[in-house]
Amino acid sequence: MNLNGYIDHTILRPDCTMEDIEQLCREARQHQFAAVCVPPFHVKRAADLCEDSSVAVATVVGFPMGYASTPSKIEEIKRAIDEGVSEIDAVINICAVKSGNWNYVTNDIDSLTTATHLKGKQIKIILETALLTQEEIERVVGICLDKEVEYLKTSTGFNGGGATLEVVELLKRLANGKARIKASGGIRSRWEAEQFIKAGAERIGTSSGVAIIGG
Structure with a gap:
């Protein structure tokens, strides 16, 4: 299985440097990953580095807690798009x-x-599924489908557990082809990535992209 096009090559550590972002983008371009996902502070540099490539630039909004006010999240989105992102990963208000x-x-x-x-x-x-009951997941997914979001993402990787095969299968069933699934949080090996893709994930959010494609 060619995993490269599934991977959102990610670095969201609070102490990541410009040098870290430059390495992330070099690796993403070299391996033709789907996207890089970087902190809002680093968006502009990542966008410059990924220009004229197939690598999309994503950033996070309301991250990682989700409880920022709606207007502040909207301002985050506007700023990120102005600086060059094409994908937004936004946390719900848990x-x-x-x-x-x-x-x-x-x-x-x-x-x-x-x-x-x-x-x-x-x-x-981002649903942060480890903190939600199945009933809450089902209700949030229903709202997301009604609003025509592109992706349902399992987790931030910062609060509680990350992605599980069971929750990816649940999200895939609930989405019923109306949204794609991104599995994120704790995926570090090729075997794990392949299992998540088989379960229904169409993107894998990971900081271990190079190690994953290397097997």
Whole structure:
């Protein structure tokens, strides 16, 4: 299986440097990964480094907690797109989900998706599934499908567990072909990546992209 086109080559450590980003982008271009995913601070440099290549540039919004206000998330999206990203990975407001404030959750996802789509870009909604019940996952997925998000993403990798095969299979079933699945968090080997793809993931978010394709 050729895994290169599935990988979002990722570095989101709080202490990552410009040199780290430059290496990440070199590796992504060399191996023709689907995208790089970098902190908002490094977006402009990553966009410059990936220009004239097939590698998309993604960044995170409301990361990693998700409880930033909707207007602040929208400003993050606008700034990131202005600086060159083509994909947004945005965290849902988990506090609102846990509080049962579904009007807020719906408005948050709708606003983030609209802000992204108005600029012709794609959005991945991060559910942080390890913190949600199956009922909550099903309800959030329903909202995402109604708002026509491109991707359902399992996890940030920073809060609780990462991706599991069971949750990827669940998301794939719930999406029913209306959204793609990104598995993220704790995927470090080729065998793991292949299992997630077989389970239904169409993107793999990992900081171990080079090691994965090397087997």
